[in-house]
Amino acid sequence: MAVSQFEPTDVTRRALELQRESDIVIETPIQFNSDGSFRITYIGSDAAFQEVYRHAVEENAVTFEVVETGDYEPDEASFARLLTTRQQEVLKAAVEAGYYSAPRQSTLEDVAEVVGIAPTTAGEHLRKVEERVFGALVR
Numbered sequence: 001m002a003v004s005q006f007e008p009t010d011v012t013r014r015a016l017e018l019q020r021e022s023d024i025v026i027e028t029p030i031q032f033n034s035d036g037s038f039r040i041t042y043i044g045s046d047a048a049f050q051e052v053y054r055h056a057v058e059e060n061a062v063t064f065e066v067v068e069t070g071d072y073e074p075d076e077a078s079f080a081r082l083l084t085t086r087q088q089e090v091l092k093a094a095v096e097a098g099y100y101s102a103p104r105q106s107t108l109e110d111v112a113e114v115v116g117i118a119p120t121t122a123g124e125h126l127r128k129v130e131e132r133v134f135g136a137l138v139r
Contacts, residue, residue: 011063012038018055023048039067082132090115090125099126 008016019026024044031039042049056064080088093114098105112122 006032009036014059015040015064018052021055022052024052082136083129087125087129087132090117090122091129094122094126 016026018024019042022044024042027041027043033039042052044052083091090111094100094106094111097110097114099108099111108119108123108126111126112119115122117125
């Protein structure tokens with residue numbers, strides 16, 4: 001994974017501030033183009049978009065073009081990018097064994113047996129999976 005830092009322009013800064021002040025969520029990554037523009041996927045209700053649009057127009061803060069609208073279908077691969085291959089393997093085994101079913105249909109021992117690791121190791125992997133995925137959902 002690589003992380004880069006940039007100094008946003010006033011327009012970029014205001015676009016990000018408008019999002020933080022609203023009920024809109026930005027799906028990452030944000031795509032920066034060579035001409036200085038950027039493409040952002042925003043997720044939110046119609047009312048939230050109307051509010052952000054109203055502020056943007058009133059403040060003349062951001063020039064933007066709506067490229068596409070529609071129902072949100074999350075990119076499942078984006079969560080997979082957060083996990084190591086081993087974490088994905090343990091998670092898949094846990095889901096298939098019913099570890100996350102309600103009521104729970106298997107134990108850590110069952111998951112560990114499928115993957116061929118110790119139950120404590122399976123538990124560690126699943127806690128790391130949960131930390132990364134849940135952290136990504138609330139950031």
